[in-house]
Every structure is written in structure tokens, then in C-alpha cells.
Amino acid sequence: MYKALKIELKLTNEQKIQVNKTIGVERFIYNEYIKYNQEQYKLGNKFVSANDFSKYINNVYLPNNPDKKWIKDVSSKSVKQAMTYGEQAFKRFFKGLSSFPVFKKKGKNELGAYFVKNNKTDFEFYRHKIKIPTLKFVRVKEYGYIPKNANIKSGTITKIADKYFLSLIIEVKDIVKTENTSTKGLGIDLGIKDTAICSDGKVFKNINKTIKIKKLKKKLKREQRKMSRSIEYSKSKKIKLKELKNFNKKKLKVQKIFYRLNCIRDDYNNKMVNEITRAKLKYITIEDLKVSNMIKNKHLSKAIQEQNFYAIRTKLINKCKERNIELRLVDTFYPSSKTCSCCGSVKKDLKLNDRIYKCCNCGLEIDRDYNASINLEKAKVYKIIA
Numbered sequence: 082m083y084k085a086l087k088i089e090l091k092l093t094n095e096q097k098i099q100v101n102k103t104i105g106v107e108r109f110i111y112n113e114y115i116k117y118n119q120e121q122y123k124l125g126n127k128f129v130s131a132n133d134f135s136k137y138i139n140n141v142y143l144p145n146n147p148d149k150k151w152i153k154d155v156s157s158k159s160v161k162q163a164m165t166y167g168e169q170a171f172k173r174f175f176k177g178l179s180s181f182p183v184f185k186k187k188g189k190n191e192l193g194a195y196f197v198k199n200n201k202t203d204f205e206f207y208r209h210k211i212k213i214p215t216l217k218f219v220r221v222k223e224y225g226y227i228p229k230n231a232n233i234k235s236g237t238i239t240k241i242a243d244k245y246f247l248s249l250i251i252e253v254k255d256i257v258k259t260e261n262t263s264t265k266g267l268g269i270d271l272g273i274k275d276t277a278i279c280s281d282g283k284v285f286k287n288i289n290k291t292i293k294i295k296k297l298k299k300k301l302k303r304e305q306r307k308m309s310r311s312i313e314y315s316k317s318k319k320i321k322l323k324e325l326k327n328f329n330k331k332k333l334k335v336q337k338i339f340y341r342l343n344c345i346r347d348d349y350n351n352k353m354v355n356e357i358t359r360a361k362l363k364y365i366t367i368e369d370l371k372v373s374n375m376i377k378n379k380h381l382s383k384a385i386q387e388q389n390f391y392a393i394r395t396k397l398i399n400k401c402k403e404r405n406i407e408l409r410l411v412d413t414f415y416p417s418s419k420t421c422s423c424c425g426s427v428k429k430d431l432k433l434n435d436r437i438y439k440c441c442n443c444g445l446e447i448d449r450d451y452n453a454s455i456n457l458e459k460a461k462v463y464k465i466i467a
Contacts (some may be wrong), residue, residue, distance in 0.1 A: 082255045083234070089222040090238070090245045096216050098246065100238050103155040103194035103215075107163040108185045111154070111192060114167035115182050128171065131164035154216050162195040193237035193248070194286070202248075204233035211247070213238075221247075228253075242336035261405045262363045268458030270417065270450050271370065271393065273384045274436075277353060278450040280458040288349040289387045294342065303339045307331050350393050358400040364407040366457045367394065369464075371413050401467040408467035411460045420454035421445055 088170070094101065098310040114134050121129055129137070137159075143149060152160060170182035170437045185191060196214045198204050205212040210224050212218050221227075232252040239246050269281035277285040288294060303320060315322050322328050370390050376382040401408040411417070418438070419431045426442040431449075438445070 107192040110163040131168040193239040242340040268454040270453040280454040354396040366409040409463040413424040417453040417456040
């Protein structure tokens with residue numbers, strides 16, 4: 082069984098240069114891989130795999146381009162991993178799971194610096210430091226976070242808002258799951274007014290409506306306006322953004338606020354999922370929300386994106402597997418909000434602004450979202466995803 086964990090690092094200037102160089106080379110190789118496959122497709126040739134492209138780079142590309150020798154300055158495993166990421170992106174596209182792979186832009190959606198365990202001494206760790214291939218020992222910000230006697234397989238260093246994080250893949254012993262004897266179930270209706278409404282009466286408020294988040298969003302708006310002015314100034318004077326001294330400082334401020342907002346939301350979702358799954362439950366039922374369709378509503382698109390519904394679903398899957406709880410997924414078009422939880426009649430003319438459900442058949446008056454959560458708990462047609 083493999084487990085992932087993420088820790089913040091304290092890199093020296095030399096280590097930062099090496100990590101940034103590795104990230105840059107990976108981005109270049111990833112883009113070259115996509116470009117090469119596009120060229121082969123136009124020529125009518127077959128799709129080129131990561132292994133075949135690796136042979137092309139070493140035997141054809143580098144000998145014919147001596148100015149690209151800096152590719153060899155970083156770990157060969159990191160270069161190969163960038164090709165693997167590209168191949169995975171193409172395979173997902175062929176299966177219809179994602180759109181066509183796009184080029185990676187510097188500073189946007191960059192790949193992480195990948196390091197794999199080659200020797201037994203690699204990823205040797207102590208309370209305050211860890212040994213990473215090509216970087217040697219690196220100090221960690223959180224002491225004692227890595228479990229003792231952990232068998233580390235690989236690591237990836239990513240850069241977020243001028244901070245460096247190490248994501249580790251650790252091999253751990255399989256947990257022997259105890260038999261779940263509970264018969265109690267729970268329905269969860271995810272929404273915008275409140276993040277989660279449970280069929281047992283618990284309501285988890287929307288974190289984005291708190292004063293703390295509102296203040297940060299106001300600050301973000303102000304900093305984005307400053308950055309926008311710099312961009313407009315560079316266009317009017319025909320100056321490159323690189324030549325503006327304070328632009329990178331403004332950009333970093335915006336990135337830090339975004340990072341802070343994401344951390345607060347992620348922490349709240351983690352605590353919410355932990356509290357839900359901590360109860361002794363047999364199963365949990367949620368609705369299969371099509372977020373891509375939901376955000377087409379221009380009035381609610383921003384509020385829906387801030388809720389991170391898919392992230393909540395992923396966290397629920399992981400926690401349910403860990404705690405031996407069955408996670409059920411109900412179809413997108415299941416009328417959970419329109420069905421009466423008392424008599425089962427369907428109210429087809431229910432509007433989005435009707436927050437109280439009033440049944441025309443039995444006269445039940447109940448909160449719309451709470452009614453939906455009860456219907457999800459009672460659902461008979463579902464798919465088990467955990």
C-alpha cells in the first residue's frame with residue numbers, strides 16, 4: 082500500500098537554482114514531446130511513446146543540437162518522467178477523459194522536479210532534514226512529519242508562491258480493516274448556500290461567506306488591480322514586463338493570497354470530511370455533480386468553483402476506503418431536490434429560488450437541501466465508488 086504526504090522545504094540558494102533548472106528542463110521536454118507528436122501526426126505516422134521519444138532525444142535531437150546540452154545538467158530520471166507525463170496526457174485524451182494536451186507555460190501549471198530512489202542511501206531522513214538525489218540534504222520546515230522507518234519510493238518538488246514543497250510516495254503496511262457492523266447510512270447534499278447538508282441534521286456552513294475569506298478576497302482584488310495597471314502601462318509604453326522592476330513583486334503578492342485562500346478552503350474541507358467519516362456509518366451517499374455544466378450559469382459560476390466539489394468527493398473516497406465505509410454515488414439526474422422525502426411524490430415545477438420544499442400531496446414543509454439529503458440516504462439506485 083502506498084501513501085502520499087507533502088512537506089515544506091527550506092532550500093539554500095544553490096538548491097533553489099538546481100530545482101528551478103530541473104523544473105525548466107522538464108517543462109521544455111514535455112513541450113517538445115507534444116510538439117513532436119503533433120508533427121508525426123501531420124506526416125501520417127503513428128503515435129510516439131515516451132520510450133521511443135527518449136531514444137530520439139538521446140540519439141538524434143541532442144547530437145544535432147549541441148546548444149541544448151543543458152538538458153543533461155539535470156537528473157535523467159526527471160527528464161524521462163516529463164515524457165511519461167506527456168504520454169499519460171495523450172492517453173487520457175485518446176480515452177476521452179480530457180482535452181488535447183497543451184503546452185506548459187513558464188510560471189503556469191509547471192511540472193514538479195521529479196526525483197526517484199536509485200540507491201538505498203537516497204531519501205535518507207532525520208527529524209529535521211532529508212536527503213534528496215542531486216540536492217543532498219535539505220532542511221524541512223515541519224519537524225518529525227515523516228513517519229519513522231518509512232520506505233520512500235520517490236519525491237517531487239513543486240514551487241507554489243515562492244515556497245517549495247516535497248511530495249513523497251511512501252510504502253506502508255496494509256491496514257487490516259475491521260468488519261463494519263453498523264447499519265446506519267448518511268446522505269450528503271453539496272450546495273452553495275451551505276457546503277454540505279447531512280441527513281442527520283448536521284450543516285457545514287460555506288467557508289467562503291466568512292469575514293476572513295471576504296477580507297482576503299478584497300485584498301486579492303486590490304493587488305490584482307495593481308498588477309493589471311502594470312500590464313496596461315507596459316502595453317502603452319511598449320515595454321516588456323521583465324523590464325518593470327516591481328511587476329514580479331506584485332505578481333508574487335497575488336500568488337501568496339491565492340495560496341492562502343486555497344489553504345483555508347482545503348483545511349476546512351479536510352476537517353469537514355474527517356468529522357463526517359468519524360461517525361460509525363455503513364454507507365454515505367452523494368450526488369454525481371457535473372460541475373462543468375453547473376458553471377455555465379454565469380451568476381453562480383464563481384461561487385460553484387470556490388466550493389471545490391470534486392476535491393470534497395476525492396477526500397470522501399480516500400477517507401471512506403480508510404475507515405471501511407461504503408461510498409455510494411447517485412446519478413446526476415436523480416430528482417433528490419424535487420422528490421418529497423415523506424410520500425415520494427415529485428414536484429416538477431420546483432425552482433432554484435424555492436428554498437422551502439412544500440409538498441402538494443402530503444403538505445410537508447421542509448428545507449429544500451435537507452429534503453434532498455434524506456432522499457439521497459434513501460436512494461435505491463446507485464454506484465459504489467469506495
